[in-house]
Amino acid sequence: MGLTRNRRKKEPEIVIARDTESSSSEEEEEEDDDDYPLSESEKGDEAVKIELEKSKAKGKAPITVKLKKVCKVCKQPGHEAGFKGATYIDCPMKPCFLCKMPGHTTMSCPHRVVTDHRILPTSHRNTKNPIDFVFMRQLQPRIPPIKPPYVIPDQVHCAVIRYHSRRVTCLEFHPTRNNILLSGDKKGQIGVWDFAKVYEKSVYGNIHSVQVNNMRFSPTNDDMVYSASSDGNIGYTDLETGTSSTLLNLNPNGWQGPTTWKMLYGLDINSDKGLVLAADNFGLLHIKVVGLDCNPVHPELLLSCGNDHFARIWDMRKLQPGESLNDLAHKRVVNSAYFSPSSGTKILTTSQDNRIRVWDSIFGDLDSPSREIVHSHDFNRHLTPFKAEWDPKDASESLIVVGRYISENYNGAALHPIDFIDSSNGQLVAEVMDPNITTITPVNKLHPRDDVLASGSSRSLFIWRPEEKTEMVEEKEKKEKKIVICYGDSDKKGKKQKRGSDDEDEDDDMFSSKGKNIKAKAKTTKSTRRTKA
DNA sequence: AGAGAATGCACCC
Protein backbone atom coordinates (compact mmCIF):
# COMPACT_ATOMS: atom_id res chain seq x y z
CA MET A 1 0.00 0.00 0.00
CA GLY A 2 1.12 3.56 0.06
CA LEU A 3 2.61 3.39 3.46
CA THR A 4 6.23 2.89 2.77
CA ARG A 5 8.41 5.43 4.37
CA ASN A 6 10.35 6.33 1.26
CA ARG A 7 13.64 5.99 2.92
CA ARG A 8 16.63 7.03 0.97
CA LYS A 9 19.64 5.00 1.78
CA LYS A 10 21.94 7.33 -0.05
CA GLU A 11 21.16 10.89 0.62
CA PRO A 12 22.18 13.32 -2.06
CA GLU A 13 25.44 15.01 -1.42
CA ILE A 14 25.08 18.13 0.54
CA VAL A 15 27.64 20.80 0.57
CA ILE A 16 27.17 23.57 2.99
CA ALA A 17 29.77 26.23 2.88
CA ARG A 18 31.05 27.25 6.27
CA ASP A 19 28.19 25.56 7.95
CA THR A 20 28.30 25.38 11.68
CA GLU A 21 25.92 22.49 11.87
CA SER A 22 28.02 19.38 11.81
CA SER A 23 25.76 16.84 13.43
CA SER A 24 23.43 16.37 10.52
CA SER A 25 25.95 16.10 7.78
CA GLU A 26 26.93 12.54 7.40
CA GLU A 27 29.92 12.90 5.20
CA GLU A 28 33.18 14.40 6.21
CA GLU A 29 33.91 17.56 4.36
CA GLU A 30 37.40 17.67 3.07
CA GLU A 31 37.00 20.83 1.09
CA ASP A 32 36.64 23.99 3.04
CA ASP A 33 36.14 26.33 0.15
CA ASP A 34 33.49 28.94 0.25
CA ASP A 35 32.77 28.89 -3.42
CA TYR A 36 30.46 25.97 -3.66
CA PRO A 37 29.68 25.51 -7.32
CA LEU A 38 26.00 25.77 -7.92
CA SER A 39 24.48 23.69 -10.66
CA GLU A 40 22.20 25.36 -13.15
CA SER A 41 19.08 24.24 -11.41
CA GLU A 42 20.39 25.27 -8.07
CA LYS A 43 21.34 28.72 -9.14
CA GLY A 44 17.73 29.68 -9.07
CA ASP A 45 17.53 28.79 -5.43
CA GLU A 46 17.83 31.65 -3.12
CA ALA A 47 20.94 31.38 -1.10
CA VAL A 48 20.73 32.67 2.37
CA LYS A 49 23.35 35.19 3.05
CA ILE A 50 24.37 35.68 6.56
CA GLU A 51 26.48 38.66 7.15
CA LEU A 52 28.67 38.30 10.11
CA GLU A 53 29.99 41.57 11.30
CA LYS A 54 33.31 41.21 12.96
CA SER A 55 34.15 43.69 15.60
CA LYS A 56 33.60 47.13 14.20
CA ALA A 57 36.61 48.44 16.02
CA LYS A 58 38.90 46.47 13.82
CA GLY A 59 37.06 47.79 10.85
CA LYS A 60 37.10 44.51 9.04
CA ALA A 61 34.87 43.98 6.11
CA PRO A 62 31.80 41.85 6.86
CA ILE A 63 32.23 38.20 6.04
CA THR A 64 29.55 36.83 3.81
CA VAL A 65 28.68 33.21 4.37
CA LYS A 66 26.53 31.49 1.83
CA LEU A 67 24.22 28.81 3.19
CA LYS A 68 22.38 26.77 0.68
CA LYS A 69 18.75 26.45 1.65
CA VAL A 70 18.28 22.77 2.27
CA CYS A 71 15.32 20.81 3.57
CA LYS A 72 16.22 19.42 6.96
CA VAL A 73 14.00 16.43 6.38
CA CYS A 74 15.07 15.17 2.97
CA LYS A 75 18.31 17.18 2.74
CA GLN A 76 17.43 18.35 -0.74
CA PRO A 77 17.67 21.94 -1.85
CA GLY A 78 14.88 24.09 -3.16
CA HIS A 79 12.47 23.84 -0.27
CA GLU A 80 12.44 23.80 3.50
CA ALA A 81 10.53 21.86 6.10
CA GLY A 82 9.90 22.77 9.69
CA PHE A 83 8.13 25.35 11.72
CA LYS A 84 7.32 28.67 10.15
CA GLY A 85 6.01 30.43 13.19
CA ALA A 86 3.46 28.10 14.69
CA THR A 87 2.75 26.27 11.46
CA TYR A 88 4.74 23.24 10.48
CA ILE A 89 5.60 23.02 6.82
CA ASP A 90 5.89 19.45 5.60
CA CYS A 91 8.60 18.25 3.30
CA PRO A 92 6.90 17.71 -0.08
CA MET A 93 9.24 14.84 -0.86
CA LYS A 94 7.77 12.73 1.90
CA PRO A 95 4.34 11.16 2.10
CA CYS A 96 1.72 13.13 3.98
CA PHE A 97 2.55 13.08 7.67
CA LEU A 98 -1.11 12.64 8.53
CA CYS A 99 -2.59 10.04 6.18
CA LYS A 100 0.77 8.62 4.96
CA MET A 101 -0.22 8.86 1.33
CA PRO A 102 2.22 10.39 -1.16
CA GLY A 103 1.42 13.30 -3.41
CA HIS A 104 0.39 15.91 -0.90
CA THR A 105 1.37 17.30 2.48
CA THR A 106 -0.47 17.62 5.75
CA MET A 107 -1.56 21.12 4.85
CA SER A 108 -3.57 19.92 1.88
CA CYS A 109 -4.50 16.48 3.22
CA PRO A 110 -8.17 15.70 2.67
CA HIS A 111 -8.22 14.13 6.13
CA ARG A 112 -7.16 17.29 7.79
CA VAL A 113 -10.34 18.35 9.53
CA VAL A 114 -9.26 21.67 10.80
CA THR A 115 -8.35 24.30 8.29
CA ASP A 116 -8.77 27.59 10.04
CA HIS A 117 -9.11 27.98 13.74
CA ARG A 118 -9.61 31.63 13.61
CA ILE A 119 -12.98 31.42 11.96
CA LEU A 120 -14.74 28.40 13.37
CA PRO A 121 -15.08 28.01 17.09
CA THR A 122 -14.60 24.38 17.94
CA SER A 123 -18.00 23.98 19.53
CA HIS A 124 -19.72 24.75 16.26
CA ARG A 125 -17.95 22.14 14.33
CA ASN A 126 -20.18 19.31 15.38
CA THR A 127 -23.30 20.72 13.81
CA LYS A 128 -24.60 18.20 11.35
CA ASN A 129 -26.69 19.27 8.51
CA PRO A 130 -30.13 17.64 8.60
CA ILE A 131 -29.65 15.71 5.40
CA ASP A 132 -26.48 14.16 6.72
CA PHE A 133 -28.35 13.16 9.80
CA VAL A 134 -31.23 11.49 7.94
CA PHE A 135 -28.79 9.79 5.64
CA MET A 136 -26.83 8.52 8.57
CA ARG A 137 -29.97 7.22 10.21
CA GLN A 138 -30.83 5.30 7.07
CA LEU A 139 -27.42 3.76 6.90
CA GLN A 140 -27.31 2.96 10.55
CA PRO A 141 -30.86 2.38 11.71
CA ARG A 142 -29.73 0.86 14.93
CA ILE A 143 -28.13 3.91 16.44
CA PRO A 144 -30.14 5.41 19.30
CA PRO A 145 -32.81 7.75 17.90
CA ILE A 146 -31.50 10.69 19.82
CA LYS A 147 -27.97 10.68 20.85
CA PRO A 148 -27.54 11.88 24.37
CA PRO A 149 -25.57 15.11 24.33
CA TYR A 150 -21.94 14.74 25.01
CA VAL A 151 -20.61 16.63 27.91
CA ILE A 152 -17.16 17.64 26.96
CA PRO A 153 -14.92 19.17 29.51
CA ASP A 154 -14.46 22.81 28.82
CA GLN A 155 -11.15 23.33 27.17
CA VAL A 156 -10.55 26.58 28.90
CA HIS A 157 -10.36 25.31 32.42
CA CYS A 158 -8.09 22.76 33.85
CA ALA A 159 -5.97 21.91 36.80
CA VAL A 160 -2.35 20.96 36.52
CA ILE A 161 0.01 19.04 38.71
CA ARG A 162 3.47 17.70 38.17
CA TYR A 163 5.03 15.19 40.45
CA HIS A 164 6.30 12.59 38.05
CA SER A 165 9.96 12.74 37.20
CA ARG A 166 9.46 10.84 33.98
CA ARG A 167 6.72 10.95 31.43
CA VAL A 168 3.26 9.66 32.30
CA THR A 169 2.44 6.27 30.84
CA CYS A 170 -1.02 5.38 32.16
CA LEU A 171 -3.96 6.77 34.08
CA GLU A 172 -6.81 5.23 36.00
CA PHE A 173 -9.74 6.73 37.90
CA HIS A 174 -10.71 5.32 41.26
CA PRO A 175 -13.77 3.08 40.91
CA THR A 176 -15.76 4.74 43.69
CA ARG A 177 -13.97 7.82 44.95
CA ASN A 178 -14.67 10.39 42.29
CA ASN A 179 -11.72 12.67 42.76
CA ILE A 180 -8.94 10.16 42.89
CA LEU A 181 -6.70 9.75 39.88
CA LEU A 182 -3.99 7.14 39.62
CA SER A 183 -1.02 7.76 37.36
CA GLY A 184 1.92 5.62 36.38
CA ASP A 185 5.15 6.81 34.81
CA LYS A 186 8.15 5.69 32.85
CA LYS A 187 10.24 5.40 35.95
CA GLY A 188 7.87 2.97 37.65
CA GLN A 189 6.33 5.38 40.09
CA ILE A 190 2.63 5.40 40.85
CA GLY A 191 0.94 8.60 41.89
CA VAL A 192 -2.35 8.97 43.71
CA TRP A 193 -3.83 12.42 43.30
CA ASP A 194 -6.93 13.82 44.95
CA PHE A 195 -7.65 16.47 42.37
CA ALA A 196 -10.45 18.01 44.41
CA LYS A 197 -8.07 18.74 47.22
CA VAL A 198 -5.44 19.68 44.78
CA TYR A 199 -2.46 19.48 47.05
CA GLU A 200 -3.24 16.00 48.22
CA LYS A 201 -1.12 13.44 46.51
CA SER A 202 1.09 10.48 47.22
CA VAL A 203 3.80 9.07 45.05
CA TYR A 204 4.95 5.53 45.49
CA GLY A 205 8.34 4.84 44.04
CA ASN A 206 9.10 1.41 45.40
CA ILE A 207 6.52 -0.63 43.54
CA HIS A 208 8.25 -0.93 40.19
CA SER A 209 11.72 -0.25 38.91
CA VAL A 210 10.80 0.67 35.35
CA GLN A 211 7.76 1.88 33.50
CA VAL A 212 4.24 1.09 34.61
CA ASN A 213 2.27 -0.04 31.58
CA ASN A 214 -1.22 -0.61 32.95
CA MET A 215 -3.13 -0.38 36.20
CA ARG A 216 -6.43 -1.87 37.32
CA PHE A 217 -8.31 -1.54 40.57
CA SER A 218 -9.29 -4.63 42.44
CA PRO A 219 -12.98 -5.33 41.88
CA THR A 220 -13.32 -6.52 45.44
CA ASN A 221 -11.29 -3.92 47.31
CA ASP A 222 -11.36 -0.31 46.21
CA ASP A 223 -8.10 0.56 47.83
CA MET A 224 -6.07 -2.10 46.16
CA VAL A 225 -4.59 -1.73 42.72
CA TYR A 226 -2.82 -4.09 40.35
CA SER A 227 -0.07 -2.75 38.15
CA ALA A 228 1.84 -4.31 35.27
CA SER A 229 5.35 -3.08 34.58
CA SER A 230 8.27 -3.61 32.24
CA ASP A 231 10.18 -4.88 35.27
CA GLY A 232 8.18 -8.07 34.78
CA ASN A 233 6.15 -7.72 37.95
CA ILE A 234 2.52 -7.39 38.76
CA GLY A 235 2.31 -5.26 41.86
CA TYR A 236 -0.61 -5.39 44.24
CA THR A 237 -0.62 -2.17 46.18
CA ASP A 238 -2.62 -0.71 49.03
CA LEU A 239 -3.15 2.89 48.00
CA GLU A 240 -3.70 4.11 51.53
CA THR A 241 -0.43 2.86 52.89
CA GLY A 242 1.61 2.29 49.77
CA THR A 243 2.50 -1.17 50.91
CA SER A 244 2.91 -3.38 47.92
CA SER A 245 3.26 -7.04 47.30
CA THR A 246 4.32 -8.80 44.15
CA LEU A 247 1.62 -10.91 42.63
CA LEU A 248 3.80 -12.15 39.83
CA ASN A 249 7.50 -11.85 39.06
CA LEU A 250 8.58 -12.99 35.63
CA ASN A 251 12.25 -12.29 36.27
CA PRO A 252 13.03 -14.10 39.52
CA ASN A 253 16.67 -14.49 38.54
CA GLY A 254 17.18 -10.87 37.73
CA TRP A 255 18.79 -9.42 34.66
CA GLN A 256 20.25 -12.07 32.35
CA GLY A 257 20.25 -9.96 29.24
CA PRO A 258 17.65 -8.53 26.95
CA THR A 259 16.71 -11.81 25.33
CA THR A 260 15.37 -13.30 28.53
CA TRP A 261 14.06 -10.25 30.32
CA LYS A 262 10.29 -10.35 30.47
CA MET A 263 8.13 -7.26 30.53
CA LEU A 264 4.47 -7.02 31.40
CA TYR A 265 2.30 -4.77 29.28
CA GLY A 266 -1.36 -5.70 28.99
CA LEU A 267 -3.37 -6.02 32.17
CA ASP A 268 -7.04 -6.55 32.82
CA ILE A 269 -9.26 -8.14 35.39
CA ASN A 270 -11.95 -10.66 34.67
CA SER A 271 -14.06 -10.25 37.76
CA ASP A 272 -16.55 -12.80 36.55
CA LYS A 273 -13.91 -15.47 36.68
CA GLY A 274 -11.85 -13.87 39.41
CA LEU A 275 -8.79 -13.54 37.22
CA VAL A 276 -6.03 -11.04 36.83
CA LEU A 277 -4.69 -11.29 33.31
CA ALA A 278 -1.38 -9.98 32.12
CA ALA A 279 0.53 -10.23 28.89
CA ASP A 280 4.28 -10.21 28.63
CA ASN A 281 6.50 -9.06 25.82
CA PHE A 282 6.95 -12.60 24.53
CA GLY A 283 3.30 -13.51 24.88
CA LEU A 284 1.69 -16.78 24.06
CA LEU A 285 2.56 -16.23 20.46
CA HIS A 286 5.99 -14.85 21.17
CA ILE A 287 5.08 -11.35 20.24
CA LYS A 288 4.76 -8.33 22.37
CA VAL A 289 1.19 -8.15 23.57
CA VAL A 290 0.73 -4.58 24.69
CA GLY A 291 -2.97 -4.41 25.37
CA LEU A 292 -5.65 -6.54 26.90
CA ASP A 293 -9.32 -5.90 27.38
CA CYS A 294 -11.97 -8.15 28.89
CA ASN A 295 -15.43 -7.94 27.43
CA PRO A 296 -17.79 -6.26 29.91
CA VAL A 297 -20.76 -8.43 28.93
CA HIS A 298 -19.27 -11.68 27.71
CA PRO A 299 -16.71 -12.71 30.29
CA GLU A 300 -15.32 -15.43 28.08
CA LEU A 301 -14.13 -12.89 25.52
CA LEU A 302 -10.73 -11.30 25.67
CA LEU A 303 -9.19 -8.77 23.30
CA SER A 304 -5.47 -8.43 22.79
CA CYS A 305 -3.29 -6.29 20.57
CA GLY A 306 0.39 -5.82 19.97
CA ASN A 307 3.29 -5.16 17.69
CA ASP A 308 2.50 -7.99 15.33
CA HIS A 309 -0.01 -5.58 13.73
CA PHE A 310 -3.00 -7.55 14.96
CA ALA A 311 -5.77 -7.20 17.46
CA ARG A 312 -7.11 -10.61 18.40
CA ILE A 313 -10.30 -11.81 20.00
CA TRP A 314 -9.87 -14.81 22.26
CA ASP A 315 -12.07 -17.29 24.03
CA MET A 316 -10.88 -17.41 27.63
CA ARG A 317 -11.51 -21.14 27.67
CA LYS A 318 -9.27 -21.72 24.70
CA LEU A 319 -6.20 -19.57 25.05
CA GLN A 320 -3.91 -21.58 22.83
CA PRO A 321 -1.56 -20.21 20.21
CA GLY A 322 -3.38 -19.95 16.92
CA GLU A 323 -6.73 -20.52 18.53
CA SER A 324 -7.93 -16.93 18.52
CA LEU A 325 -11.51 -16.41 17.43
CA ASN A 326 -10.64 -13.49 15.19
CA ASP A 327 -7.56 -11.65 14.06
CA LEU A 328 -8.09 -8.02 13.17
CA ALA A 329 -5.36 -6.95 10.78
CA HIS A 330 -3.70 -3.55 10.94
CA LYS A 331 -0.94 -1.98 8.89
CA ARG A 332 1.24 -1.07 11.85
CA VAL A 333 1.60 -1.76 15.55
CA VAL A 334 -1.70 -1.68 17.42
CA ASN A 335 -1.35 0.50 20.49
CA SER A 336 -4.71 -0.35 22.00
CA ALA A 337 -7.86 -2.35 21.42
CA TYR A 338 -10.95 -1.94 23.54
CA PHE A 339 -14.42 -3.46 23.61
CA SER A 340 -17.11 -0.82 23.91
CA PRO A 341 -17.73 -0.12 27.59
CA SER A 342 -21.35 -1.15 28.14
CA SER A 343 -22.51 -3.57 25.45
CA GLY A 344 -19.07 -4.91 24.64
CA THR A 345 -20.10 -5.40 21.02
CA LYS A 346 -17.96 -2.74 19.37
CA ILE A 347 -14.21 -2.67 19.08
CA LEU A 348 -12.02 0.41 18.97
CA THR A 349 -8.35 0.18 18.02
CA THR A 350 -5.51 2.69 17.71
CA SER A 351 -2.76 1.83 15.29
CA GLN A 352 0.51 3.50 14.47
CA ASP A 353 -0.56 3.88 10.85
CA ASN A 354 -2.44 6.99 11.96
CA ARG A 355 -5.81 5.32 11.84
CA ILE A 356 -8.45 4.69 14.44
CA ARG A 357 -10.54 1.68 13.53
CA VAL A 358 -14.00 0.79 14.70
CA TRP A 359 -15.79 -2.52 14.32
CA ASP A 360 -19.50 -2.00 14.96
CA SER A 361 -20.32 -5.52 16.04
CA ILE A 362 -18.23 -8.42 17.16
CA PHE A 363 -21.06 -10.62 15.94
CA GLY A 364 -20.97 -9.17 12.46
CA ASP A 365 -18.39 -9.24 9.73
CA LEU A 366 -15.00 -8.72 11.28
CA ASP A 367 -12.97 -9.07 8.10
CA SER A 368 -12.56 -5.35 7.79
CA PRO A 369 -13.35 -2.52 10.16
CA SER A 370 -16.64 -0.69 9.88
CA ARG A 371 -14.73 2.57 9.76
CA GLU A 372 -11.22 3.88 9.57
CA ILE A 373 -10.66 7.36 10.89
CA VAL A 374 -7.45 9.02 9.81
CA HIS A 375 -6.06 10.79 12.82
CA SER A 376 -2.59 11.97 13.74
CA HIS A 377 -1.28 9.79 16.53
CA ASP A 378 1.56 7.86 14.99
CA PHE A 379 4.78 6.69 16.47
CA ASN A 380 7.44 8.75 18.14
CA ARG A 381 9.88 6.90 20.33
CA HIS A 382 9.90 9.70 22.89
CA LEU A 383 6.16 9.70 23.42
CA THR A 384 3.94 7.31 25.31
CA PRO A 385 1.89 5.53 22.64
CA PHE A 386 -1.45 7.15 21.90
CA LYS A 387 -4.57 5.18 22.77
CA ALA A 388 -8.05 6.16 21.69
CA GLU A 389 -10.46 5.40 24.54
CA TRP A 390 -14.23 5.18 24.80
CA ASP A 391 -16.22 7.56 26.90
CA PRO A 392 -17.61 5.14 29.50
CA LYS A 393 -20.57 7.46 30.07
CA ASP A 394 -21.74 7.62 26.49
CA ALA A 395 -24.70 5.27 26.20
CA SER A 396 -24.51 5.29 22.42
CA GLU A 397 -20.93 4.02 22.62
CA SER A 398 -19.64 6.40 20.02
CA LEU A 399 -17.70 9.16 21.72
CA ILE A 400 -13.99 8.56 21.95
CA VAL A 401 -11.07 10.64 23.17
CA VAL A 402 -7.55 10.62 21.80
CA GLY A 403 -4.58 12.97 21.87
CA ARG A 404 -3.28 14.50 18.65
CA TYR A 405 0.33 14.39 17.53
CA ILE A 406 0.62 17.09 14.90
CA SER A 407 0.02 20.62 15.95
CA GLU A 408 -2.19 23.29 14.50
CA ASN A 409 -1.66 26.99 14.54
CA TYR A 410 -4.03 28.36 17.13
CA ASN A 411 -3.72 32.09 16.97
CA GLY A 412 0.01 31.94 16.67
CA ALA A 413 0.64 29.07 19.06
CA ALA A 414 1.43 25.56 17.92
CA LEU A 415 -0.78 23.37 20.07
CA HIS A 416 -1.56 19.68 20.15
CA PRO A 417 -5.21 19.30 21.13
CA ILE A 418 -6.98 16.36 22.67
CA ASP A 419 -9.62 15.26 20.22
CA PHE A 420 -13.14 14.10 20.95
CA ILE A 421 -14.34 12.11 17.99
CA ASP A 422 -17.74 10.67 17.22
CA SER A 423 -16.58 7.23 16.18
CA SER A 424 -19.90 6.49 14.46
CA ASN A 425 -19.11 8.99 11.74
CA GLY A 426 -15.53 10.04 12.29
CA GLN A 427 -16.49 13.61 13.00
CA LEU A 428 -14.36 15.75 15.22
CA VAL A 429 -16.72 16.79 17.99
CA ALA A 430 -14.37 18.91 20.02
CA GLU A 431 -10.74 19.74 20.50
CA VAL A 432 -9.50 20.40 23.97
CA MET A 433 -6.43 22.50 24.35
CA ASP A 434 -4.95 25.31 26.33
CA PRO A 435 -2.39 27.83 25.17
CA ASN A 436 -0.37 27.10 28.27
CA ILE A 437 -0.08 23.44 27.43
CA THR A 438 2.35 23.20 24.56
CA THR A 439 3.30 19.57 25.02
CA ILE A 440 1.73 16.58 23.34
CA THR A 441 -0.87 14.70 25.38
CA PRO A 442 -0.87 11.02 24.47
CA VAL A 443 -2.48 9.66 27.65
CA ASN A 444 -6.13 10.47 28.25
CA LYS A 445 -8.85 8.97 30.39
CA LEU A 446 -12.49 9.96 30.74
CA HIS A 447 -14.06 9.70 34.16
CA PRO A 448 -16.48 6.77 34.58
CA ARG A 449 -19.18 8.95 36.15
CA ASP A 450 -18.27 12.63 36.12
CA ASP A 451 -17.68 15.01 33.26
CA VAL A 452 -13.99 14.98 33.84
CA LEU A 453 -11.08 14.28 31.56
CA ALA A 454 -7.69 13.36 32.95
CA SER A 455 -4.64 13.78 30.75
CA GLY A 456 -1.01 12.90 30.99
CA SER A 457 1.35 15.05 28.97
CA SER A 458 5.04 14.58 29.39
CA ARG A 459 5.49 14.62 33.18
CA SER A 460 2.38 16.65 33.94
CA LEU A 461 -1.16 15.63 34.75
CA PHE A 462 -4.20 17.64 33.80
CA ILE A 463 -7.78 17.55 34.95
CA TRP A 464 -10.28 19.18 32.64
CA ARG A 465 -13.79 19.84 33.85
CA PRO A 466 -16.88 21.75 32.81
CA GLU A 467 -16.84 25.38 33.66
CA GLU A 468 -19.24 25.45 36.60
CA LYS A 469 -17.33 22.95 38.62
CA THR A 470 -14.06 24.52 37.81
CA GLU A 471 -15.08 27.93 38.96
CA MET A 472 -15.75 26.50 42.37
CA VAL A 473 -12.41 24.86 42.35
CA GLU A 474 -10.88 27.99 40.98
CA GLU A 475 -12.16 30.17 43.79
CA LYS A 476 -10.97 27.68 46.28
CA GLU A 477 -7.58 27.44 44.77
CA LYS A 478 -7.19 31.15 44.46
CA LYS A 479 -7.54 31.37 48.17
CA GLU A 480 -5.23 28.53 48.80
CA LYS A 481 -2.72 29.79 46.27
CA LYS A 482 -1.86 26.23 45.60
CA ILE A 483 -2.84 25.80 42.03
CA VAL A 484 -3.15 27.88 39.00
CA ILE A 485 -6.09 27.33 36.79
CA CYS A 486 -5.18 27.58 33.17
CA TYR A 487 -7.06 30.33 31.45
CA GLY A 488 -7.87 30.11 27.82
CA ASP A 489 -6.30 33.29 26.71
CA SER A 490 -4.45 34.79 29.55
CA ASP A 491 -1.58 32.96 31.01
CA LYS A 492 -0.49 36.13 32.70
CA LYS A 493 -3.00 35.58 35.44
CA GLY A 494 -1.62 32.20 36.15
CA LYS A 495 1.97 33.31 36.22
CA LYS A 496 1.28 36.15 38.57
CA GLN A 497 -0.54 33.89 40.88
CA LYS A 498 2.23 31.42 40.98
CA ARG A 499 4.88 34.01 41.44
CA GLY A 500 2.99 35.44 44.35
CA SER A 501 2.71 32.13 46.04
CA ASP A 502 4.48 31.67 49.29
CA ASP A 503 4.40 27.97 49.01
CA GLU A 504 6.84 27.74 46.22
CA ASP A 505 9.64 26.34 48.23
CA GLU A 506 7.58 23.97 50.23
CA ASP A 507 8.31 20.82 48.34
CA ASP A 508 8.93 19.47 44.93
CA ASP A 509 5.37 19.77 43.73
CA MET A 510 4.59 21.59 40.57
CA PHE A 511 1.38 23.47 40.38
CA SER A 512 1.70 25.71 37.47
CA SER A 513 0.02 26.92 34.40
CA LYS A 514 3.12 26.70 32.36
CA GLY A 515 5.89 24.35 33.11
CA LYS A 516 8.16 26.29 30.83
CA ASN A 517 8.03 29.39 32.89
CA ILE A 518 8.35 27.87 36.27
CA LYS A 519 11.11 25.42 36.66
CA ALA A 520 10.29 22.38 38.66
CA LYS A 521 12.28 21.97 41.75
CA ALA A 522 11.81 18.29 41.72
CA LYS A 523 14.81 16.35 42.80
CA THR A 524 16.81 15.62 39.77
CA THR A 525 16.85 11.90 39.78
CA LYS A 526 19.83 10.42 38.11
CA SER A 527 18.77 7.71 35.83
CA THR A 528 20.73 4.93 37.34
CA ARG A 529 18.03 2.46 36.71
CA ARG A 530 18.73 -0.39 34.42
CA THR A 531 17.07 -0.18 31.11
CA LYS A 532 16.00 -3.21 29.31
CA ALA A 533 18.49 -3.22 26.51
C1' DA B 1 20.47 28.97 24.19
C1' DG B 2 22.09 24.99 22.35
C1' DA B 3 23.65 20.34 22.84
C1' DG B 4 22.63 15.88 24.67
C1' DA B 5 19.89 12.24 26.26
C1' DA B 6 16.14 9.06 26.55
C1' DT B 7 15.26 4.81 23.41
C1' DG B 8 10.72 1.92 19.74
C1' DC B 9 10.09 0.59 15.34
C1' DA B 10 11.02 -0.38 10.52
C1' DC B 11 13.93 -1.12 6.98
C1' DC B 12 18.05 -3.04 5.05
C1' DC B 13 21.29 -6.53 3.69
Added chain:
DNA sequence: TGGGTGCCCTTCTC
Protein backbone atom coordinates in the same frame (compact mmCIF):
# COMPACT_ATOMS: atom_id res chain seq x y z
C1' DT C 1 17.62 -13.55 9.90
C1' DG C 2 19.27 -10.37 13.16
C1' DG C 3 22.09 -6.59 14.09
C1' DG C 4 22.98 -2.01 12.38
C1' DT C 5 21.14 2.33 11.25
C1' DG C 6 18.19 6.17 11.03
C1' DC C 7 14.12 8.68 12.28
C1' DC C 8 9.30 14.67 10.08
C1' DC C 9 6.18 18.33 14.65
C1' DT C 10 9.62 15.55 21.96
C1' DT C 11 10.89 17.42 26.10
C1' DC C 12 13.75 18.25 29.68
C1' DT C 13 18.17 19.45 31.79
C1' DC C 14 22.48 21.47 32.12
